[in-house]
Structure formats: C-alpha cells, structure tokens
Amino acid sequence: MDLVYDTARSARNLKERGLPFELMEQFDFDTALVARDIHRDYGEIRYVAIGYIAHRLHVAVFMEIPTGVRIISLRKANSREVRAYEQKQTAVDR
Structure with missing residues (x-):
C-alpha cells in the first residue's frame, strides 16, 4: 500500500505535533477503527482512523x-x- 502526503504538511505536523506523516508506515490498520469523516463536506470522501503506532x-x-x-x-x-x-x-471481542 502506498502512502502519499504533502511533504510540507508533514513537516508542519512534525513541528507542531512531533509526528511526521512517515510514521503512518507503522500505523496498524488491521486493528484500527475506521469511519467515514462526515463532519463537513470536503468535496472528497475522507476517513478517520484510530489505531496504534507502536504502543500509542x-x-x-x-x-x-x-x-x-x-x-x-x-x-x-x-x-x-x-x-x-x-x-x-471490547464490544467486538465479546
């Protein structure tokens, strides 16, 4: 799976949050909870995922x-x- 991102945005994320987008290579999509982002109309279909990178x-x-x-x-x-x-x-594991 390819990971594509804006390098300037990744650099800004690193500066502001300490998280470069390169870390997404370690994101555990297998155990992540993924939902469509419906907060507003972005003109494209976006998803929000909560998952692990390392132990966080x-x-x-x-x-x-x-x-x-x-x-x-x-x-x-x-x-x-x-x-x-x-x-x-926990609900899924039951």
Missing part, C-alpha cells in the same frame, strides 16, 4: 487512492478517543 493510539485522517492512501492529518489520540476505542474493541 493515534488518529489519522486519510482518503483512499487507487494505490493506497493519501494522509491528510495525524495526531495522538486524546483520552476520550482512547476510551471510545477501548469500548468498541
């Missing part, structure tokens, strides 16, 4: 492209998102 949950916004995904945003999950992830994963 992160939130990624991306869109599908024919060869993989285009990364739009990456940040650490906040405590509310961590709780929601854990609750949904």
Whole structure:
C-alpha cells in the first residue's frame, strides 16, 4: 500500500505535533477503527482512523487512492478517543 502526503504538511505536523506523516508506515490498520469523516463536506470522501503506532493510539485522517492512501492529518489520540476505542474493541471481542 502506498502512502502519499504533502511533504510540507508533514513537516508542519512534525513541528507542531512531533509526528511526521512517515510514521503512518507503522500505523496498524488491521486493528484500527475506521469511519467515514462526515463532519463537513470536503468535496472528497475522507476517513478517520484510530489505531496504534507502536504502543500509542493515534488518529489519522486519510482518503483512499487507487494505490493506497493519501494522509491528510495525524495526531495522538486524546483520552476520550482512547476510551471510545477501548469500548468498541471490547464490544467486538465479546
């Protein structure tokens, strides 16, 4: 799967959040919770995923492209998102 992103945006994300988009190579899509981003009309279909990079949950916004995904945003999950992830994963495991 190809990861495509704007290098300037990745550099800005590194400066502001300490997270370059290159880290998405380690994102665990297999255990991630993925939902369509319906917060507003972006003119394209976007997805929000909560999943692990190493031992920490992160939130990624991306869109599908024919060869993989285009990364739009990456940040650490906040405590509310961590709780929601854990609750949904527990419900799936039952």
